[in-house]
Amino acid sequence: MHSRYHRAEPLPKPRLLPYPTLELPVEIPNSQYAPVAWSEVTGWADDDHLAAYKAFRTSCQPIAAQSGPPAEPKALGTSLRDPCHVAKGLELTDSAKAKAFFEENFLPVRISRLGEGEGFVTGYYEPIIEGSLTQNEIYSVPIYRRPSNLFVKGFGQASAGLPNKGAVYRKIGRRKLVPYYDRAEIEDGKIEGRGLEIAYLKNQTDLLFAQIQGSARIELPDGGMVRINYDAHNGYPYTAVGRILIDRGIVPRDQMSMQKIREWMEQNPDGANELRRQNRSYVFFREVNLSAKDEAVGAQGVPLTAGRSIAVDKALHVYGTPFFIEGDLPIESERAKTPFRRLMIAQDTGSAIVGPARADLYFGAGADAGKVAGRLKNNARFVMLIPKGLDPVARGRKLPVPDERPSEKIAKLFPQTAPKDQPKAVAPSAATPATSAQASVPLPAARPKEAPVPVRDLKRRRQANDR
DSSP states (O other), X not given: OOOSSOOOOOOXXXXXXSOOOOOOOOOOTTEEEEEOOGGGSTTGGGSOHHHHHHHHHHHHHHHHTOXXXXXXXXXXXXXXXXXXXXXXXXXXXXXXXXXXXHHHHEEEEEEEETTOSOEEEEEEEEOEEEEESSOOSSOOEEEEBOOXXXXXXXXXXXXXXXXXXXXXXXXXXXXXXEEXXXXXXXXXXXXXXXXXXXXXXXXXXXXXXXXXXXXXXXXXXXXXXXXXEXXXXXXXXXXXXXXXXXXXXXXXXXXXXXXXXXXXXXXXXHHHHHHHHHOOOOEEEEEEOOOTTSOOBOTTSSBOXXXXXXXXXXXXXXXXOEEEEEEEEOOSSTTOOEEEEEEEEEEEEOTTOOSTTEEEEEEEESHHHHHHHHTOEEEEEEEEEEEGGGOHHHHHHHSOOOOOOOOHHHHHHSOOOOOXXXXXXXXXXXXXXXXXXXXXXXXXXOOOSSOOOOHHHHHHHHHHHHO
C-alpha cells in the first residue's frame, strides 16, 4: 500500500551571515603554492642542514629582538619568531639534528609565480677592486657616499640604508623637490667637490660592477682595505646593460655573463660609456667597519653566508625565511649542469629581485665567486619553509565552502526574488541618458477627450443664453 504523502526533501541549512572571522591560509600576491611532503623535496635528505641552520640562527638575532607587529604586512608576518625562539636554545653540531629541527618547526610548500611551474635564480658576489683614498692619474673615478641633498619621503637624513626602489628627490630652495640626478649627470660632475668621496677606482666599469653587486672590498696600495655597502640610490629603475647587449645583437643570449659585459666594455670604451648611461640608476655607498675575514652584510643587517644566503623580493618575503632551491646550474663551468639542491636563507634583497620564486644566490667575495655568480640565469624549483604556526592546510579546513546547489524542486519552492525594498535593476541602454535628461522637462497638458468647440460657435451659444 502506497502512502499518498511523499517524503519531503530536506531544506538546505541556513547560511550564517556574516561569516565568522577566520584565519586565512598564507596569502602571497601573484603566487601559487602547494604543500608537499619532505620526501617529495628532491635532494632534501642529502643537504648539509647544519650549514643552513647556522645561517638561520644568524637571521634569528634581529628577529628575536623584534616586538609588536611588523612594519609591513607580509605573508609570514611574525611567525618566524617561534622557530627562532627554539633555535636560540639549540647549539647544534650535528647535521641530522639540524635537519630534524627544520622538519619539526616548518612545513614545506612548493611555490612559484602564478601560472608558472618554476622560479628563477641569478648569482651575486662581493667584488675585490683596486682603489685609492686619494685621486691621481691611475685612480680617478670616485665612489660617492649618500649626498645630504638626497631625500626619500618617509625617511630621515640619518636613516641607514634607504630603500632600493621608489622615488628619490633633491631639494631646490626651501621647499621645491625635483628628481635626483641620473647616472650621466653624476658622472659629468654634478656632485663632485662636496667631500662625498669615499675612495677612487681605476674606471667606471669597476664602479658599475660594485653598484650592481651592492658591496665591494677596496684594496689600497699600502695593503689596507676599505669595505663599502649599499646606502642609497638616485631613484631611477635599474636597467640591465647585459640585456641591452643582447637586444642589440652584440652578445648572444646563451653566452651572456658579467665577464662578457666587462670584456666588451674594456674593448669598446666609447661604447661602454654610452651603454653604461643607459642604466640611469646610480648607487651611493657607506663605509662599513668589517675586517678582510668578514662576509658582506645583507639588507637584513646580518653577515651573509657564501652558498647559503639569498636575496629575495622584500615586498613579499620576510628576512630569515628558509627556501630549498633545486635545479641544475652552471656552477662548475659555463655549460655545466651541476646539481644544486640546497637550503638557503633569505637575508638580502635587490631592485631586480621581483616575484615569489625569485632569488639571487650569494657566492662570496673575489674573482672566482664572480665568475660563478656572473653566469647564473637559470630556472629552478622553490620550496618555501613555512612555520607550523601558519599551517595553510589546517587553516584551509576551517574555511566555509560554498553552498550546495539546490535541486530543481527546491529551487521552484523557494524562488530567489529581489527584496521588495530594493527596486529591480534596469540594464542601461543608449536611450537612458536622454530619457533621464528629459524627465525634468514639464509635459504638455493631456489632450481633451472631446474635440474643442470653435470660437464662433461659442459666441452664438452665449448670445442664445442671453435671450
